[in-house]
Amino acid sequence: MTAASTPKGERRRQALVAAAAQLLAEGGFEAVRHRAVAERAGLPLASTTYYFSSLNDLISAAVEHESRQELAIGRARLNELAELPRSTDAVIELMLDLLLGTGSRDGGAEPVLLRYERLVGSPRRPYLAPLMRELGAELHDLLAEIFARSGMEVSRDRLLELIALVDGAVVNALIESDPDPRGAARRMLRSQLG
Amino acid sequence: MTAASTPKGERRRQALVAAAAQLLAEGGFEAVRHRAVAERAGLPLASTTYYFSSLNDLISAAVEHESRQELAIGRARLNELAELPRSTDAVIELMLDLLLGTGSRDGGAEPVLLRYERLVGSPRRPYLAPLMRELGAELHDLLAEIFARSGMEVSRDRLLELIALVDGAVVNALIESDPDPRGAARRMLRSQLG
Amino acid sequence: MTAASTPKGERRRQALVAAAAQLLAEGGFEAVRHRAVAERAGLPLASTTYYFSSLNDLISAAVEHESRQELAIGRARLNELAELPRSTDAVIELMLDLLLGTGSRDGGAEPVLLRYERLVGSPRRPYLAPLMRELGAELHDLLAEIFARSGMEVSRDRLLELIALVDGAVVNALIESDPDPRGAARRMLRSQLG
Amino acid sequence: MTAASTPKGERRRQALVAAAAQLLAEGGFEAVRHRAVAERAGLPLASTTYYFSSLNDLISAAVEHESRQELAIGRARLNELAELPRSTDAVIELMLDLLLGTGSRDGGAEPVLLRYERLVGSPRRPYLAPLMRELGAELHDLLAEIFARSGMEVSRDRLLELIALVDGAVVNALIESDPDPRGAARRMLRSQLG
DNA sequence: TATGAATGAGTCTTCATTCAT
DNA sequence: GATGAATGAAGACTCATTCAT
16 A cells, blocks of 8 residues: 555554654653644644544554664664674664664763663553563564674673663663763673673 | 651651652652642642642652662661671672662562662653762762672772663563563673672 | 524633623732633633633733723714714713723723723733734724814824823822712813813 | 831831832732742741731732832932922923832833832722822822922812823823833823923 | 741643543 | 544642641
8 A cells, every 4th residue: 555545544643653752752751642742743632532542552652653663774774784894883883773773872861761761661551561572572683683794693691781781871871960871881882892 | 856856847748758759659750749649648738839849849859768768778788787798699689689679579560660760760850860860879889888898899880880780681671571670680690790 | 693603612712701801890800710710601610721722811802802892882882973972071971981981980990990900901911912002093093083073173192192181080080089080081181172 | 216226026017018019019919929028028928927917918018118218209309409490391300200200211111010000909909099099199299399399380280180191191101012101201291381 | 926837728721531513 | 534622630839828836
């Protein structure tokens, strides 16, 4: 089915999801409100409850939308590279792009927050957990492939360790007065992989 | 001054802080509302704004109360031990108790959530950051002391790495269907320290 | 469109505006509160914010409603008169009716207060100023027409002077123990026009 | 009794009155609140209800304080002048200073608002009327003296007319987008007195 | 004589959700 | 299928006033 022939309903649904995803990125879970989503999408307020039986549904869809998109971008970048860089530093940057988003290159806490708000938000939003799990698995696969194609031997456990190192570094950097979570994660990765 | 002679005002203030801390632990930041705190404390609604000029003030106080209490308990335990265990495993458990709370021994996500919600919540609640920084520093000192007294040579950077490893392990474990964040962190620490 | 076929929403909106206008007349700006308006209109509290995005919006609507109605009545009266009275006294009364409202004929401060609370209230309620300006201009036109059709030569500046005289007389009469603002204004107009 | 020997209670009372007068000038009647007054005066909140049985009492005192001070300043200026200016323009400026306050020389609506908020506020605050009446009478006397000593023959009715002209001009100027109430009043006075 | 403590009532505004059309 | 209309419940916060000390 081409984009042009996407049924109107589906297109509107997508517009709402995209709007919710934007708001989620900008203001966290709290910012995703019926009103705000509808306004951002340029659709009637009631469309939010028409297409999604509850706000949680909408949030789920937004999280999934965002995450899949991030993964797709990551995978696309990977596919574009005929040959993967073999320098440790280049692999590290790739890993950081994947885990923290390319937005994290600019520094600051905000571009990085998404992943961690979702992870930490999951226990209180059980409907998010399965989704996060699935997306996490795909992310792991992607990262595993990177290491493999880069010629770096890394066991699954070792990979989980490296991911944890990045996530822990970030989470701790978040409270710095001038946070540079990506820098913190980079330092730790280098120390472990160097 | 004994508890019995604590001025009434101070006692009420503490009751509100305790109620807010409970709610925070049970339901996250969202759960800390004027109404909820007042009801939990058995005090009139207006007392919440009488003792705290804003909800953020109250939340700050609750976070500080909780964190200082955790730290105090940790430090007390440390002081009780004339001699620190020299086994790696014992040190690991001590570290996990300190970082995740002794409640984490029972497993499950909830008892562990507090630390991570506060860390990840700080960027969107700038008033928390200084407090979190201060408490973080004290926690680091405590951990450094543990390693020192246990005869394990650990540099400051290495310590930060270990903390990151724990935090990253936890954050990733949070989305498991049967989450055991402490177990995950333990495994990683063992792999690094073993 | 007849009254009967006025859409329900518009009718409710009007009910709120009317309620607000009543309260404004009875108790000044301070009396226009969400609760009071809703109760007066016999509608739910939330309807006030549903139809008006803020209380200022509602107040604006009420002021506009009242003023336009006054203007309309004035203009209607003017149109009914095939021929305008040529006696100075009759013109004066017409002018007073227009500026102070026909309610001012009964004496007392209250029926006259509206115009002056709005004028004096505008600097602290900037959202009112444009509206007041527009209504003021229409009022001037109406008064100019009266003088013209009555055969009394009155320049624009002279008209503004007469209006000021009335307003000043009223404002000063407001503090009398037995205020007769209309009478005070009448005396001054007679002295100037006689 | 010298200032130094003023009993503490009286001094505090005066501090509250002065604080209330300031707030009244800055923000109108609405701005005079127990809390705000106490803070401005640097006194405990409860002192406001201790020294004044109600907020209206405090407002009355503030209005009286302000008005008497204005009058005193006006009279002092008059007494300083051995000989009064005989030019019409100079008399006009003197009159405007007295009616609108010297602050009105700078232009803008705010410095002028005080007199008109008090006049228009009186009908809804009956406790203000006697005070305003008394002050008004003194103001008239002062203005009468000015005209007399300037050699300008002005009957009592004529004086009231001129005052009304000023007040009316001001009240109408208040809604201009770039209000110059003093200028408007000046123009009208010149046209009548020229 | 003062005042810290306290609070019931009320302020404006937001929001998720329902429902009639 | 779609949505304008509607609202009860709750949100944070303010305030005049009372009262015990």
